[in-house]
Amino acid sequence: MERNDILISIIIPVYNREAFIGQAIESVLGQSVVDFELWVVDDGSKDRTSDIVQGYAQRDARVNYVYQENAGVSVARNVGLSRSGGKYVYFLDSDDALDFEFLRTSIDVIERSAADVVVVGQPYQDRLPHPTALPTCGQLWRHAFLKQNSTVRFPVGVQPGEDGLFSHCLLAMTDRIAANPAGIYYYGRHEGQNHLLINRDCESVLQQMDKWFTYLDDFYSRESLFERRALHLAKFLEHEPFELRYLLMPFNAEQKERVFQSVQDFYKRRVAPYLPKEEFDSLSGRFQLFLEASSAEDFDEQYEPYKNRINNSIKWKLKLLKLLPISSWRRKIRQQLWKKEIK
Template identity: 50%
Template sequence: MKTAVKITVVIPIYNREAFLAEAVESVLNQDFQDFELLLIDDGSTDGSAQLAQHYTRVDKRVRLLQQENAGVSAARNRGLQHAQGCYIYFLDSDDTLDSTFLSSSYQVLEQEQADGLVIGADYGHRFPALVALPTCAQMWRLSYLQRHADVRFPLGIQPAEDGLFSHCLLAMSDRIAYNAAGIYHYRSHEDQNHRRIAQEADRLLAQIPDWFNYLVSFYERNSLLGSKSLHLARFLEHEPFGFRYLNMSLLAQQKQDVMDMIQAFYQQYSRPYMSQHEFKQLSFPFQEFLNSPSAAAFDQFYSRYQQKRQQQLKWGLFCSRFIPISRVRRKMRAYYREEQSR
């Protein structure tokens, strides 16, 4: 299919009248102008749709699609269905892009002839061993998504819908590039979904089986359990273990429930296909987690592990002061400070 523009930017909208203009203007003011902007109004009840309609009148590159409220995944999928660009990017309606975001990303994608692009300095330390990305950090070649039409944002799942979407796409290509220069401005405000989720742990944890069902369906459908078992295990490490078990304030029983779900899934879908060498590529805490007899036992181990690690990082930061080569010294000190902040 011949594309009409280089990049399609999709903004799903639901009651974001207060922030939408800034998001749209950040796209219209890019130094890269060969794009289309699809605004997907997901049944807003405020003035978002009227504001979006205004932009369709003042800029011919802006299109508005409206639907009854069906959720952010449905809105993004509809934008993908109507996209005409060579590449597609999803922007949240309360965030903004730096003025060179599209140009720097397009340049890397064209140079590397990549299927997908990881964007942002925050992801450099994990590239290329990435297993999931937020929407702000991923741009895809539209023809690649069209070849894999079974991979879309899962309906009825949030959070982790963007992580599941990107995880599956990352599993099927080794042509993934990285743009450290892409700067995304994330807005923090009280009405954000992840803030509500932090207060609704039971609802979030109840969705983990839905994540696992989505993954099993994808891996079995594409016959990837044997060849991508480490990739799958790393998703368990990244999303339900790292983001949920370690970073959420969970009750003791909730922690045990998460551990039981992860261990059971790993035993059935990853362990039978993984070599010992692949298992050792998982982080040491996650290895312990998978083999731990209980959440309480793991928490005792992890507390000791964290204390020892912080001591090692402090010692490393201190010793780096004596490295004679200034360039190397600065790099090492930056590394130890970054590790301490995680």
């Protein structure tokens, strides 16, 4: 039964994390905010995870343990959300941890701003004021807003990318977005974790991308958002399948072509008919180059000269900065130029 007096619900999905789940729970119990409930949803662990979590639950009434047969991280998060009664909701990964002021500073921001979501952590501030997708660690939600949009939940059977799809669809439904750069999140670093740059299963990612586009198509059709939020959708394509996958993952030539064709096909069908010219021009130059190329090979041939041209231009501008008399101006412009540098 929902309890309206709880300030925040924290949800941790977990599967076979006996070495790390205690640290994650301790980081929640050690928060400066004490008015919370913690839901740990065990996705069918075979190790000692269950014993560890239930030990915490016996010692602290704020810790709740839920067991489910293995169904995936999306189902686990959705189950935790369905049981949550807090005014706000935050999702924590089972092998990570929070700084002790993480929740307090985030709640202060969302209460002062009356936002629907707070973008937490310095690494995600450059996505503001209009973020297109966020990892779970970077999003703290107002529960009432999640209830109003109850058809948006973590997509079942999708991983990686489930958190980006969840946040992208919710962000399409609001402009009430605030920021807490002071929130500090500690990532676990260990063998077997599912961070993007360690996940080298390119074929699996390719198969998941088809599910992303199906999920997006269903959502935008159901909410009649293609015309109103075309740029938001275009920015998702730019960030998730293009920047984080095509450019960073070690796809072979055949896989690159499949990514290229998949993204271009979705863009031409579901974005291009609704995206005004001035909004297309707001996309990054390299993504525009990608969308206008005839093939992955064609894009790769054009991309290196493009990258070198942009970076050389930035180097010259950095040299000219020395002529500016005020150091604060130089510092601000230098930071802006560094952000534009293409790696």
